Amino acid sequence: MTRVAPDEVRTVTCIGAGVIGGGWVAYFLARGYDVVAWDPAEDAEPRLRHLVELAWPALTELGLAAGASTDRLTVEHDLAAACARADFVQESAPEDLELKRSLLADIDAATPPGVVISSSTSGYGMSEMQVRCAGADRTVVGHPFNPPYLIPLVEVVGGEATSPDAVAWASAFFTHVGKSVITMDREVPGFIANRLQEALWREALHMVANGEATVEQIDRSITDGPGLRWPIHGPLLTFHLAGGQGGMAHMLDHFGPSLLSPWTRLDSPELTPQLRDAVVDGCLEEADGRSIDDLVAERDRGVIAVLRALGKV
Structure with a gap:
């Protein structure tokens, strides 16, 4: 199993580039990561780059990490290519259970073994979403608050098939990148x-x-x-x-x-x-x-x- 330490992550893949996904992209760029983004919408890239541009003044005022640059954003049009070199994946697709199940399974199949896959879901439990993932043990919820590039809180919780190690890794990673992390003891509908x-x-x-x-x-x-x-x-x-x-x-x-x-x-x-x-x-x-x-x-x-x-x- 290949899983780098939380402080050794270099490339973050963000799946979904709407308000939440785009906010994550901006945040990870500001923290000095290479970010690969994927979204199926035809106009996803210009919308995403506009969102990052809108967030950048606030992130700059808060303080950018060494090497942070919007030039480190790559927008991929192929899901497998977007996931192929990820050290961490943050999924932020629309709140549709069938879509989440299918997409997480596709992400799981395309992402290197052991890499933690986190979902921004605001309503579904990971137990509901991970049912089609062969690597369900590495899937967690990392629930942010809008805008993710500014609000510190992230609620982290696994599903029935998630390994405690994956939950601990995700909590450590979010803490490392500057988030205020609540590691939940168990799944709660709607989170806290x-x-x-x-x-x-x-x-x-x-x-x-x-x-x-x-x-x-x-x-x-x-x-x-x-x-x-x-x-x-x-x-x-x-x-x-x-x-x-x-x-x-x-x-x-x-x-x-x-x-x-x-x-x-x-x-x-x-x-x-x-x-x-x-x-x-x-x-x-x-x-x-x-x-x-x-x-x-x-x-x-x-x-x-x-x-x-x-x-x-």
Whole structure:
């Protein structure tokens, strides 16, 4: 079995060049790797190079690794050729289970033995996806957050057929390249962070659907409210402080009954045309003429400022 050490990886192959896959490409380039990318779309290469160009100022501000260059990106049009010299593979195809199963099997067949294959899936468990892989023992989930070139978190977890060694290797590699890694003890539907995001997302849609809050009000309620606390302590330690000197014990003993208050509507709301239009129109109104590229640059500047303020750069 050929598997280089996590700190000896030189070439990373990224399968899928959309928003997530392209973000991974930019990140690995900035970390000084040779990156080979593959995507079946006819316009994949110009879209990918535009995404890398858009991300590069933020990555440059954060600090590029020695030798980092966008010139080290190669776009292959043949999947087997893209995987042939990989030391590590990150797959970021669309969230379609049948597609994931087929593509991972093809990647597995084309990638040198032992090389860890990681999936960016945000919803499927590796046990569901690895069923057609002859080398399923080296397949893991490496779930990033958008944009992968900027947000540090990666959730790593294997499937039923994954070897513990592959999970440990992937966690070590992501840590080596500068990510904040959660190595999950077992598969959890939706992973950890997405479960929490989903709860907030559902509540937001219910409030818009019921006319209780606008898109702009909901966003401001987080950016100017609890969102300012979460980068420092997270939601649970934040509530620990809400209990004063008694901490979480006091918080639960005194405010526990409020958990029964009928505030939340955690069931999925029906995505009616009216709700869809309300959310879309609200986002356009809040964007106030700023393009997607403008908002990406604004977001990146803000995230970098937060990371810098917290001493995480």
